Amino acid sequence: MRFCSLGSGSTGNAWLVESGATRVLVDCGIGPERLGARLLRAGVEPSSIAAILVTHEHDDHVGGAAAFARRHSIPVHATYGTLQGAGSALAGVERLLELAPSGSLSIGDLEVLPVAVPHDAREPVQYVLGDGHVRLGVMTDLGSITPHVVSSFSGLDALVLEANHDEDMLRQGPYPRFLKERVGGRYGHLSNAVAARLLSAVANDRLQHVVAAHLSLKNNTEALARQAFAAALGCSESWIAVASDEGLDWREVVSAR
Numbered sequence: 001m002r003f004c005s006l007g008s009g010s011t012g013n014a015w016l017v018e019s020g021a022t023r024v025l026v027d028c029g030i031g032p033e034r035l036g037a038r039l040l041r042a043g044v045e046p047s048s049i050a051a052i053l054v055t056h057e058h059d060d061h062v063g064g065a066a067a068f069a070r071r072h073s074i075p076v077h078a079t080y081g082t083l084q085g086a087g088s089a090l091a092g093v094e095r096l097l098e099l100a101p102s103g104s105l106s107i108g109d110l111e112v113l114p115v116a117v118p119h120d121a122r123e124p125v126q127y128v129l130g131d132g133h134v135r136l137g138v139m140t141d142l143g144s145i146t147p148h149v150v151s152s153f154s155g156l157d158a159l160v161l162e163a164n165h166d167e168d169m170l171r172q173g174p175y176p177r178f179l180k181e182r183v184g185g186r187y188g189h190l191s192n193a194v195a196a197r198l199l200s201a202v203a204n205d206r207l208q209h210v211v212a213a214h215l216s217l218k219n220n221t222e223a224l225a226r227q228a229f230a231a232a233l234g235c236s237e238s239w240i241a242v243a244s245d246e247g248l249d250w251r252e253v254v255s256a257r
């Protein structure tokens, strides 16, 4: 299995996950031009993508999905609440498939497990994707840690985890008060410190990649996110990868068997 980011953060999110002959996009919040250039960079033919899995209806996750799905005739999977919440953002998509927020789904060589998370959207989920050998968790856009999140994201081989903000930078930063409260709230986004706690709770010996993602451009730095994650794992800061608004190159998740 391998994965890469085509962009991460409030300017637009999209992850490519591939195993065998199957490729899927997790979220598609990037406009057509930028998305096209980044797929080219990743060496991926758009029509080779089997499905778009949407996590929730916020524009940075769904904004580019309809145009891309229509153009290349790709099915879009999302929960009932996300489909309702997205409304016209998913207009004209031929195959809109309602996803149960529990229970897994097979797409080619990939097994996809949606995981319900606390975030201020209608019915948000994040995803664990497996191929029978290794499992990758993609977890951004959640405001707090739940037992369900911890158990679902335990025992993984690779983890993408939101490190949205540094709590002091958010407090002292330029956002208006309502936005500070939203972002820092229990249905907002994970701070470095809370994400590090979650990372400690799900860490295991099999982890080959840990990627800090969805960093705020105003309220965080890559160095602070790396520092928090490295401290949680007791590893060197350089081992922690960061997906920026530019994305992240392919990472290989190797099967031990």
Ligand SMILES: [Zn+2]
Pocket (backbone or CB within 6 Å): 009, 010, 013, 058, 060, 061, 141, 214
């Ligand atoms: Zn987001």
Ligand SMILES: [Zn+2]
Pocket (backbone or CB within 6 Å): 056, 058, 119, 121, 141
């Ligand atoms: Zn969101």
